[in-house]
Amino acid sequence: MSRAPFLLFGFMMNVPGHISAGLWRHPQDQAHRYTELRYWTDIAQQLDRAGFDALFIADALGQLDVWQNKPDAALRLATQMPVNDPLLLVSAMAAVTQHLGFGITVSTTYEQPYLLARKFTTLDHLSNGRIAWNVVTSMLDSAARNLGLTQQIPHDERYDRAQEFLDITGKLWEGSWEEEAVRRDKQNSVYSDPAKVHAIKHAGRWYQVPDAHLSEPSPQRTPVLFQAGTSSRGAQFAARNAEVIFLGGVTPQAIAADIQRIRQLAAAEGRHAASLRFVTAITVITAESDEAAQAKYRDYQQYISEEAALALFSAWTGIDWSQEDLDTPLAFRETDACRSALASLTRIDDQKRWTLRDAARYIGIGGLHPLLIGGPESIADQLEQFAAESGVDGFNLAWAISPGSFEDFIQHVMPVLRSRGLIRETPAQAVTLRERLFGQPRLTADHPAARFRHR
Numbered sequence: 312m313s314r315a316p317f318l319l320f321g322f323m324m325n326v327p328g329h330i331s332a333g334l335w336r337h338p339q340d341q342a343h344r345y346t347e348l349r350y351w352t353d354i355a356q357q358l359d360r361a362g363f364d365a366l367f368i369a370d371a372l373g374q375l376d377v378w379q380n381k382p383d384a385a386l387r388l389a390t391q392m393p394v395n396d397p398l399l400l401v402s403a404m405a406a407v408t409q410h411l412g413f414g415i416t417v418s419t420t421y422e423q424p425y426l427l428a429r430k431f432t433t434l435d436h437l438s439n440g441r442i443a444w445n446v447v448t449s450m451l452d453s454a455a456r457n458l459g460l461t462q463q464i465p466h467d468e469r470y471d472r473a474q475e476f477l478d479i480t481g482k483l484w485e486g487s488w489e490e491e492a493v494r495r496d497k498q499n500s501v502y503s504d505p506a507k508v509h510a511i512k513h514a515g516r517w518y519q520v521p522d523a524h525l526s527e528p529s530p531q532r533t534p535v536l537f538q539a540g541t542s543s544r545g546a547q548f549a550a551r552n553a554e555v556i557f558l559g560g561v562t563p564q565a566i567a568a569d570i571q572r573i574r575q576l577a578a579a580e581g582r583h584a585a586s587l588r589f590v591t592a593i594t595v596i597t598a599e600s601d602e603a604a605q606a607k608y609r610d611y612q613q614y615i616s617e618e619a620a621l622a623l624f625s626a627w628t629g630i631d632w633s634q635e636d637l638d639t640p641l642a643f644r645e646t647d648a649c650r651s652a653l654a655s656l657t658r659i660d661d662q663k664r665w666t667l668r669d670a671a672r673y674i675g676i677g678g679l680h681p682l683l684i685g686g687p688e689s690i691a692d693q694l695e696q697f698a699a700e701s702g703v704d705g706f707n708l709a710w711a712i713s714p715g716s717f718e719d720f721i722q723h724v725m726p727v728l729r730s731r732g733l734i735r736e737t738p739a740q741a742v743t744l745r746e747r748l749f750g751q752p753r754l755t756a757d758h759p760a761a762r763f764r765h766r
């Protein structure tokens with residue numbers, strides 16, 4: 312049975328070390344060049360030319376200091392530290408690309424909706440509608456401490472605030488400026504028609520935003536809404552608001568269960584199945600043959616840092632694992648960090664109880680996501696099988712080394728995927744990201760923000 316082309320995103324973060332722990336030490340890794348604009352524009356052009364749909368950029372707003380209750384390991388081992396801002400990379404990358412979308416992670420917990428709506432509208436203008444927002448609520452106490460709080464807002468309350476945040480951005484993007492509000496009429500001296508620009512009059516539990524959106528509407532109005540976080544409350548939030556859901560999880564079966572859960576919740580919210588897409592991250596180690604890929608894997612393994620892996624795992628789960636024996640079997644605990652991170656290992660498989668040592672080994676390359684190793688045909692087969700078993704619509708491709716992992720994938724795997732019809736054809740004319748992913752320029756009518764539109 313033939314399937315639709317995969318959604319294909321490059322998965323990065325504005326850091327020298329992302330989810331492969333310690334691999335920045337590999338001699339071929341270039342991620343330490345993350346402070347150079349050229350590093351980003353080169354990668355964006357490579358992905359654009361190769362036919363990727365988007366570059367997805369993760370973010371964190373605090374140091375990773377849960378492990379041993381201090382940031383030392385994260386600093387020493389470049390464990391998502393230092394970390395620069397993702398949003399500021401994008402206009403330069405948009406200027407040198409034509410089709411590539413940009414999915415940018417921004418947390419609702421520490422921004423103001425009125426200002427963030429303007430930032431996204433600005434980027435959507437400058438990129439001709441190629442912007443997505445990965446909506447997250449954050450997970451680090453260190454972020455909370457440095458952003459005006461003493462500790463994190465409780466997990467579910469963060470999502471309640473996020474919902475109000477999205478109601479406001481929805482009003483600003485969809486409801487504030489009517490389609491004909493911008494006239495640019497020099498003769499009659501009217502740039503915008505004040506009768507068609509509406510104050511949103513939002514007065515809620517956490518935010519007051521009485522006035523109109525500061526920006527005129529951009530090609531997509533609302534950026535494509537991505538979301539990551541699949542705890543019970545997270546899944547509910549995703550089902551209501553997200554267009555593309557980014558799932559963690561290490562087995563196709565666990566991911567399939569999450570997709571089923573979110574699809575049911577979305578149907579209960581009145582959303583159509585076609586309005587939601589699901590992607591998961593993967594890391595691919597590939598080369599011209601299976602043997603060469605295995606040799607590359609063995610080479611990379613020498614650079615894994617178990618300590619960096621545990622520092623990542625501590626930050627994601629909100630638990631200082633330095634206090635526990637490496638052979639401790641992992642059990643689920645409810646924390647205020649990312650609940651789905653721990654659940655992805657404790658609810659993975661009834662046959663096997665994962666230990667901390669297993670987790671550290673697993674995370675080493677590619678974090679809490681699947682790692683695929685093999686030559687071109689083998690990787691294409693594995694991706695097809697993973698998609699068939701899990702139900703994902705596509706993949707967020709992470710790097711073991713940067714940009715080498717992207718280059719290897721483009722050189723070896725993309726031609727096979729393309730020959731199997733699994734890579735979307737690049738349109739003759741540039742289209743918006745939402746048109747590329749969903750075949751339409753605007754949020755569909757079943758999305759809750761569509762109710763804010765003026766009729």
Ligand SMILES: Cc1cc2nc3c(=O)[nH]c(=O)nc-3n(C[C@H](O)[C@H](O)[C@H](O)COP(=O)(O)O)c2cc1C
Nearest residue numbers: 369370447448449450539540541542545559650651
């Ligand atoms: C696959 C995945 C990727 C995530 N990426 C980020 C990220 O880049 N930045 C961030 O602050 N939070 C990220 N989160 C977590 C979200 O912030 C989430 O809102 C919060 O931690 C709660 O997650 P939960 O609903 O799974 O408990 C991610 C979560 C998942 C599952």
